[in-house]
Amino acid sequence: MKRKNKNILKLIVGVVIFIYVFISSGAIKQIKDASALAFKDDDTKQKVVQNGNLSVYFIDVGQADCILISTDNHNMLIDAGNNEDGKLLVSYLKTLNVDKIDYLVGTHPHEDHIGGMDDIINNFKIDKYFMPDEISTTKTFEDVLDALEKNNLTYTTPKDGESYNLGDATIKVIHVKENAADLNESSIVLRLTYGNNSFLFTGDATKKVEQEILSSNVEIKSDVLKVAHHGSNYSSNEDFLRAVSPKYAVISVGKDNIYNHPNSSTLSKLNKLNITVYRTDEVGTVIFKSDGNNILVETIKTNTNG
Ligand SMILES: [Zn+2]
Incomplete structure (x- = not known):
């Protein structure tokens, strides 16, 4: 060889x-x-890893509510501040590259929740508008109906137990009250899950609504709680807070507001349960970022809250 x-x-x-x-x-x-x-591995977790993160902004709109949930080019806006916040919100959302809102929610027809809604409807492409089946005679409410009509939109009242997808996140309708005794009681309550993380959004839900949610035995345990009704004494039963058992709570509230929100009893309950509280009057806008397993918190002063 x-x-x-x-x-x-x-x-x-x-x-x-x-x-x-x-x-x-x-x-x-x-x-x-x-x-x-x-x-x-769990299918949801796989998707979360593939498509990136979820951000939840509790936007500082003073004595009012506005929450943006953003993931993988999908957006949901819960409430839109007071009337004077509308234009400010439009420009803030544009800086965050929001051009389309998949779900726009007016939790209930009070001005501090739907005030800026007409500006939002007139400036973004809206897929679905949710609100409770309640009528208000205020000009603010009329402005929202006019804006919907002008943009060929109708409203939907979601039903308890329904679920909606926002990218890889799921939004579950926890409570919508029919024939509510007052508008706060009609607040749409929603729970968002993203991988192993969860958020509970309560609008201005009252103690009575909290009791009804507890009796329904629906899952409400969440990492982050939007404290109902700006931390007032008409919401936040201790039983309810224990059932949600959040790590973080956000109180959306105006500095030196005339309602004396948040109430000291709400603050002491949250404190007793070792829940970390972020108040928009103290820290500005509160941003939670989730990868489906871990939550990071950032705060930024974006508005002169007064
Ligand atoms: Zn309110």
Whole structure:
């Protein structure tokens, strides 16, 4: 055999021995196991990892509510501040590259929740507008109806237990009250889940509504709670706070407001339960970022809250 052919034969034998050792060492088996593990993981978590993060902005609008939920080019806006916040909100949302709102929610028809709604409806493409089936005779409410009509939109009143997808997040309707005794009681309550993280949005829901939610045994345990009704004494039963058992609570409230919100009893209940509280009158806009497992909190002064 020629020397060159001998070298080729040695090389072939070497490669065969290497492959044999590689297989018998279990290296291939380990690679197979690793890919099997990846598929065994929870489907939701896989999606979260693929498509990135979720951001929830509790926008500082003074004595009012406005919450933006944003994930993978999908947006949901819950409430829109007071009348004078409308234009400010439009420009703030534009700086965040919001051009379309998948779900716009007016939790209930009070000015501090639907005040800026007409500006939002006139400036963004809205897929769906949710509100309770309640009529108000205020000009603010008329302005919202006019803006809906002008933009060929109608409103939908969601039903308890319905779920909506926002990218990889799920929004579940926790409570919508029919024939509410007052407008706060009619507040639409929503729970958002994203992977293993969850948020509860309560509008101005009253203690009576909280009791009804507790009696319905629906899952409300959440990492983040929007404290109902700006921290007033008409909301936040201790039982309810214990059931939600949040790590973080946000109180959307104006500095030195005439209602004396948040009430000291609400603050002491939150404190007693070791819940970390962020108040928009103290820290400005509060932003939560979730990767489906972990939550980061940032605060930023975006408005002169008064
Ligand atoms: Zn309110």
